[in-house]
Amino acid sequence: MKINAIHIDGFGKFSSLSMEDLPSGLVVFTGANEAGKSTLFTFIRRMFFGIPNTRFCNLYPPLEGGKHGGRLAVIDSAGDRWVIERNAGRKEDVKVVLPDGNTGGRTELLKLLGHADRNVFENIYAFGLEELQSFETLNDQSINSKLYSAGTGVGVSISGLMNSISSIENNLYRPRGSKPLINELFREIGKTEVKIAELEGAQKKYDSLHFELEQKTLEIDQLKEKSQNLREKLSHIQNLLSVWKDWKILCESKTALESLPGLESFPEKGEEKLTRLQEIIEEIRNTISRLQQDLDKNAVKERSISPDESLLKQKDAVLELGSGIEKYRSEEKLLPSLEMNLRQEKAGLSELLLELGPAWDEKALERFDRSIPAKESVIQMRRSVDEIEDEIKETRNELQQILNSIERVLQENDLFEESLLVHRDQVIELGNGIEKYQADKDYLLSGTQELQDRKTELRETLSGLGEGWNENALALFEHSSPSKETIFRKRREMDEAEKTIERYCDRLELALGEIKEVCEEIEALKDKIEVYSTLPRPEELKQGLEAVSYLRVTYPLLREKEGELKSLEKEEMLFAALRPPKTEYEEGLPLWPAGMVLLAGCIGLVYESINGTLLSGLVIFLLLFATSAVYFLKATNKSSVHPAGEERLEDAESRKQKVQDSKEKLFREINALKASMKARAKKCGFEDISDPSVREQKADEMQRAMVELKTAWELRQREEKLQKKLDKLNASYIELKDTIRAQEAKQEEVLQEWKGWLISSGLSPELSPEHVLEILSAIRACLEKQKNINELEKQVKFKEATVKEYEEKAYSILEACRKPISGIALESEIAKLREDVSFAFSQAERVRKLEVESEGLNRKKEELEARLLEEKKTRDALAEKWTGWLGTYGLDPSLSVESVLEIFSVIRTCFDRQRAIRKLEEQIASSRKSIEAYEAKVAGVLQVCGRPLSGLSFDTQVEKLRSDLEKASDEARNLQQLKTKSEELNIELEAARDKYKEDAEELAVLLDSGSAETEEEFYENARFWAQRTGLENRKREAEQQIQRVSGSDDEYRLFVEELQASDPSGLKEENRRLEECLKSLEQDISDTIDRRGAIRNQIEQLERGSEGSLTRVMQESLLEELHEKSREWASLVLAREILAKAVKVYEKERQPAVIVEAQAFFSKITKGRYTRIYSPLNSTEIYVEDRNGRQKSIQELSRGTAEQLYLSLRFGFIREFGRHSESLPIVFDDVLVNFDPERCKSTCEAIKDLASDNQVFYFTCHPETVQMLVESFPETRAVDLDAV
């Protein structure tokens, strides 16, 4: 890559600096201190890599103004042009214009730079003396790795990669770390392991728990057995204790029994039995005495009762009478009321018959037809009479209505009037015409006014046109379009002429200005030329310059010769002092001065030819060529004289001689040279051979004069040119003036023509075309107005006629209608008339309708009257029929239908009455019969019973009979009862006597069975017996109790024996002791059971414990993770190792490549003094080896040589780097200052080598360096920063 152009907008002291077309080889930037070398150097660096990140860097603000920043145009290895632009100092603000014209940024820039970074660039490509002197910068790790990565062709920092791998690796595992993942996993696994180990103990624990469980069960069994035994014992003691009371009773009973008297037997409940027997006997005795008393009482009662036997015999008849008494009483009571009813009914019937009429009796009643058909025919008759009556009434009403209507119609007809109707059509037409009439009348008014106005207006316009213009003149005037066309043409012609004249005038003015300008310029030039008038002649100057260049060339020769002379003198002195001196110049004169002279000649020739004075150049060249030829011949002659085969002394002598000779010769030569130089110097105006500086000054002066001369000549040339131009301008000015004059004449002609036309048109000749056009348009307007007025007049007249016609018509009609002309406006008169007519018209319509109606009404009236007559006839027929009907029934013919119907209902009531009378009569007869029968019966009975009829009512007698009968039957019943009771009492008495006998026997037996004579004795015996049985019972109970506890037979015996042997307090003590024992034993058992339960729980828990499953799964998961991570770690470690190894290999194989390159450079620079550079592996040390094989470390090298070594190493790196990456421009900042000229030169050669591949910028403040570089590279471009 090479920098093609540098543009600085503003950077430090530079502003708007441009350097274009920089060559691809070496560019030397020269300048004194503060000329801006570092600034430029920094600018290039910053353009590439931006501002470094350090806070203390110099930002190089634009001191001379301009935008901070600039551009670099670079051409890459492919020959494409890129532009890198940075501005305003922002770090990332880089713009790259790509070869294809697109813009890019940082990425594109990095690509272009081949991934070289600031570090590499600043240490290897762009460096000054300071960087050169520090080898450490070269060993910078990043530079190294950059170099290696340059080899890989990738932009990755190997050390960065190494670090990143290490860091990931360390995050995974560190042998003694705790945070990394694997360490943590180990810890975690350890923890879980412990947990699992704990869980794994479960089975063992389970087995041991089971064993323990068995043990406990066994223990419990044993304890239970023991407690069982105890319990048995305890219950035995408790048994003993429980029967102790019984035992005591048993013993006591036994002794008591023994003490009682012997009594073999005694009846059971003997005492009780005795007492009961006694009581029974007593009771029986009482019963017997009561029964006898009762018997006596009954006999007395029987004797006191005697009932009425005859009455009792008639008992049934009396009872029958009793039952009939109620019937008899009610019939007796009813009879009078029935007779009364009968009488009333009969009276009612005769009344009703009277009501019907005198002819009516019960027979007539029988005869009368009162069937339903007869009644129906009456009703029908009544209905038809009613209907016909209604119809007659209705018809009459209708007739009345019709008559009313006819009356009303006749009244209305009288009101109508019809005279107006005759003129109805005319009146309507007139009414329709009212609006038009009004409009016409209005128009007539306004039209007349307008006509007046128009006429005055026209008159005014015409008077404005000027005198003599009236309507007649207007009609005469020619206003055709051709005449108008003429006016337009004329006007155009006049305008054109005027414009042309104006244009020419402008041109004339311009020409005048130009002439003035040229004159001024000529004047200025003349002044300038005046300044150069004092210049020397050019020939003289040319000679002077030739002389100077000759001096410039010969001066070093002279100096050399003088030097040689001095050395010769020194040698001569040496020879003189020691021995015959040995000349150094064994080969005679050196040949190089001849070459130098020839070279100087060449330079002179070239110089002069550049300056355009080839001739003088040739002269100088020939002169110098001759000199060199002479010298060469001499030198070769001298060298051909060889002092072979002489003695040593002679040799020395001859050498001395030779030295002297050559000295002389040299002296001569110097003099000749000086003479020639002086001659030249004189030509230049020097007295003697001047100093180079003075000479150069003179040369410069002359050069300047030469330039000035050239300028003066150029100025003169220009003056001449201007003069020529002036002449030309003057000529054209005159020409222009002539043209203007011709144009003015033409204008005059046109004007004359116009005037002629005006006159011919009868207009004032002073008028301009515009004026005439105006007049024309005015005339046209007047004509238009005239036409309008005529039209208006016509219309007004027409309207007037119409109005008049209408008015006449209206008056005639009004008259016809006999309407007075009231003096109001005609229109309203007509309107009123129209309203009247329309009213009359509608009235007529109505009258017609009424007439039709009255006709209809009369017709209807007649119809109704006929119908009424007919209906009356029908009514009469019906009346006749009715009278007939009445006659047949023998009724009064005057009876109405309603009365007949009434008779019907009265007849029915009569029949009802008749029926009731008959019924009553029957009832009365039956009642009388039954009363008589009853009375006879009563009398019979009384007679049988022997009782007289007392005169009392029959029913009372019956009542008495009945009560007597009841009394008699009661007495009879009582007697019977008493008899039965006496018999019963007798039987009872007999039975009581038997019982008494039995009981007495029983008592005797009882006493005998109780071994007693008396009852008292018996009671005594009974008491003893009771005592005895009581004791025996107690004894037996006690025995049973004991037996129940002890068991039977043998066990009982043993038990009793035991009872006999023990005492209660001892037993109680034993019992307490045993109870305590048992209690503690039971406690033991329950404790053990609890313990066993706990063990069971534990076992159950162990059985349910599934925690292990999860833990194991988690452990496996952790182990798997560990496995994965360990592999990951291993891969990283291996990767790091491979990388390290690769770096090592690369260093081993690549480093020599750098060093081989560096070695070539170093050898070249030191002119082969040092042949080898080497750097042992694993060491940053560098050693050099000289051509004799002697090794030196850097410390042993001189400063200059060390710097040359560093320079060589950098060159080596550059070469190597460029092989794999884009070669960047190299920037040196005065690195050669410490080099001796020779090494300087050889270094230049080295740089030249480098410059074949890389662009090289060399910054220096030393002109010699510049010169040397320029000498080494003829194509070098030197840029003087001072001059920029």
Added chain:
Amino acid sequence: MKKTKMSADSGRAGTLSFVHAADLHLDSPFTGISGIDPELGERLAKATFQAYEAIIELCMEEEVDFLLIAGDIYDSADKSLYAQVRFIEGLRKLETAGIQVFICHGNHDPLDGWSASLTWPENVHIMRGDRAEVVKFKKEGETAAVIVGMSYPTRHIMKNLVKNFPKKEGNWPFTIGLLHCSVGSNPEYASYAPCTLQDLRELNYDYWALGHIHTPSIVCKEAPVVIYPGNPQGRHPGENGARGCFVVDVSSGGDISTRFIETDSVRWHIREISIQGLEKEGELIESLQSQLDDIRENSGGNSVICSFVLKGRGPLHHILRQEGFIEDLLRLLREGETWSRQFIWVERIEDDTLFPVEREILLKREDFVGALVKIVEGLKTDEKSWNEFREVLSPLFDSRNGRKHIARIDDEEMNYLLQRAENILLDALLTEEDNEN
């Protein structure tokens, strides 16, 4: 529990039916799966028990005559009391259902590995460890089958136990051999009680109920039928596919029909996905998701633990190599998975994708990358350097914990790790341009 027929003959007209299971490995943990959270752990810890319960249910549902368990009921090395207790619990259920159980113990649960305190239910018969035991199974008063079996008295039995078995006698009905052993050679499994198919044939039995090999297989279809039912629940990525036990029906004529019944509740899947042709991460995620959907649809309601292996060459390789990318991907795929009845757990995504650049081309390069690849290549033949490289791993692998918990790296794995290391470096060193070439 899904039923899959492995034999055509059906119909339960047979006079004898039994279930043949083996290698229950109750309560032994799942291996080869990292990053388990406790909830998943809980599910996995239950899985072997669930499979065992499925077997018990199967026995009761099918109303079989007896259950055969051919060893490795649990891992006695785990000393899991829980496993033993739960096992016996299951047997008790069978006892109530009147189903007999014949058990022989294997290398993982030798006779001496069981807790002495456990009492076996009445319906269980455990084969003796000192010799082959002949047991007669009676059905309705008649001997319906003869079962000959032998347990491992201790863990390491390397002799051929079949030699101890008696030949089938003339009056024996259907005869079953019950043994935990390796028939033939299977490099995946340690060879316990090794024997040959010929050894089995010679005894003239009708059925060999074997255990030890975890992959279900019918070793021999013709008489004698020899079957490894496999383990009823796969426990690591290698044990993928359906797992279960066999239901065997024997007709009155002695015809044997077998059915394989799936009993696993969690199944392992390994899916390979090629990244070839995939341009963007989104496409890869889509492809993974669709694989997951496919697994979910075809897992028959089982939970699934699956691992993806990414293979092939493609532009995604570089992205996959980015630190944390695969972890993010995993997190994305696991997102939203709940531990409901059916879950799918993406256990890992293995990046086995190839470098976009052919290694041969790299080997030819004369630059740093070339040097690097050459070093790795050289290691394969240079034993000294190989050992040096092994040495750098010692800080971890030879540490106390490392020796204890981390598997050693064998030569093959070392080669793999070196390749991985090389890939790490190449990923860092090769630019995209290189990749494109």
